[in-house]
Amino acid sequence: MIASMTGYGKSVLELPEKKITIEIRSLNSKTLDLNTRIPSYYREKELEIRNIISEKVQRGKVDFAMQVELNPAARTQKLNADLIKQYIVDFKQITPDVSEADLLPVVMRMPDVMNFSQEDLSDEEWSAIRETVIEAINALNTYRADEGAVLEKELTSYVENILQLLTQVDQFEGERIVTIKERFTKRLEELKAEIDQNRYEQEMIYFLEKLDITEEKVRLKNNCEYFIQQINEEGSNGKKLGFISQEIGREINTLGSKSNHADMQKIVVQMKDELEKIKEQSLNVL
Structure with a gap:
């Protein structure tokens, strides 16, 4: 916890x-x-x-x-006799005609004429x-x-939101591949260039493999689940959660760079929004 x-x-x-x-x-x-x-x-x-x-x-x-x-009973009061005498001498120099008895009430109101002491600890x-x-x-x-229990609910909610958004990516994957192929085919037709169909298919397969997001989805899912697991473990700490959130962010960024699809980009933006909330709250975790 x-x-x-x-x-x-x-x-x-x-x-x-x-x-x-x-x-x-x-x-x-x-x-x-x-x-x-x-x-x-x-x-x-x-x-x-x-x-x-x-x-x-x-x-x-x-x-x-x-x-x-x-x-008040805890204070031991002592007169600072030397300081009182010095005050009287100083006052006598200013007002020589005033008696010491008349000066004494004034002197007793001066700073530090009483010492307060306590016994040793x-x-x-x-x-x-x-x-x-x-x-x-x-x-x-x-x-x-108590505050951690509130944080736990919030962080879990944000991570679950990312996992839920991840499930929405699947519906656009097939459409994304078709769109990419159509865009390349249209571009080649505009160029009116003769191409080797076999070579074209090989290059297309290589390009689509580079845009494959299967591994990113698996790693993102695993990192989110690991984050939730760490929240619930005894001795979990904010530094570890911060490291995991960095890994989550890395996979989300890769998804965004590989998506090549407007709707998938919107999902990635929503994921990033949830991730920012996670990072902000993780800073408050012990």
């Missing part, structure tokens, strides 16, 4: 002193293009987080975000965060699987 590269996952961890929200989004990309936004307090675990994502997400343009909301907290990260990734992959 196939999965989409587009997806979204979210998980929330509630701790006594903080709330941690993990969000992960993914879009199309040929490789894993990972961007992370992690608070500095947890930056030491960034490499491990990246490894977890790489192992479970595989491919896509992935944005990972960790948001932390601290409860514990193993228990990191273990809980790690599980939350995995939960968000699992939610992302569930989303991708």
Whole structure:
């Protein structure tokens, strides 16, 4: 079964002193293009987080975000005494007549006069965060699987349309050969040239053999069936489907170049239209 590269996952961890929200989004990309936004307090675990994502997400343009909301009780406040003293000295130089006691309320509103610190990251907290990260990734992959089911139906429909169009080619093959022979005969009559009838028949047979599309029809049918088979197999991926769609396109193009028939050309154009839809959707397959 196939999965989409587009997806979204979210998980929330509630701790006594903080709330941690993990969000992960993914879009199309040929490789894993990972961007992370992690608070500095947890930056030491960034490499491990990246490894977890790489192992479970595989491919896509992935944005990972960790948001932390601290409860007031989780913050340890300390006065930055040296900075407060320096602020008072600076203010006294500007307003020497104002007492330090009167300046203190103003100084306390200045930046960085209070230091907020947290305890070091514990193993228990990191273990809980790690599980939350995995939960968000699992939610992302569930989303991708659901999107993949929709993609599967669409891709199967497009391929079946090509197979159905292929069956319409047969009705024009006999007419196509007759039309080609008549065109050559008419041209020779216009030239009023004497020809060796045996040689003419040999050349005609050789020419018609070059225009024979039996092999192209067989290969096109096989490639379409192989495409559907790969969609339904476990571990199928967009790159493989892209390669198969290239083979399908090669056979359709050869059919078009050999057709020499207006109605067959119209069928080929319709096939190409379905193939473009396949190529576009295959780019979104994981």
